[in-house]
Amino acid sequence: MDRELRKSIVQYRERSRAVKLYLLKRANGVCEAYGSKAPFIDTKGDPFLEVHHTRRLSDGGPDHPEWVAAICPNCHRRAHYGLDSYTVNSSIADYVSSKENSLRRV
Structure with a gap:
């Protein structure tokens, strides 16, 4: 069976390793969406x-x-594909904003 060959171009945005390491430390093993353990x-x-x-x-x-x-x-899949993804993302954004503001005050 012959399959048609298709080409695609993918754009990749470089993500900061420092941001990832900071987030994992900030989360301390707890999901920042709903507070459950990893x-x-x-x-x-x-x-x-x-x-x-x-x-x-x-x-x-x-x-x-x-x-x-x-x-x-x-929670990551829910934030992207869930019926309530807009609400989930808003909730995560509010939590992160609150957390970062409290860390700045320390």
Whole structure:
């Protein structure tokens, strides 16, 4: 069976490793969407959380801790594909803003 060959161009936006490390430390093993513990420990011995931008980089969102959260994989999928994704993202953005403001006051 012959398959048609297709080409595609993919744009990749470089993400800051420093931001990721900061977020994982800020989250301290707890999902910043709903407060549950990370679902498992990764091969490095760290709680597994994913980085989520509350404003997509492709839409001009910044790669900055005020706009990014460390969340569990289920919440990450929900934030992108859930019927309530707008509400979930708004909730995460509010939490992150509050957290960053409180950290600045320390």
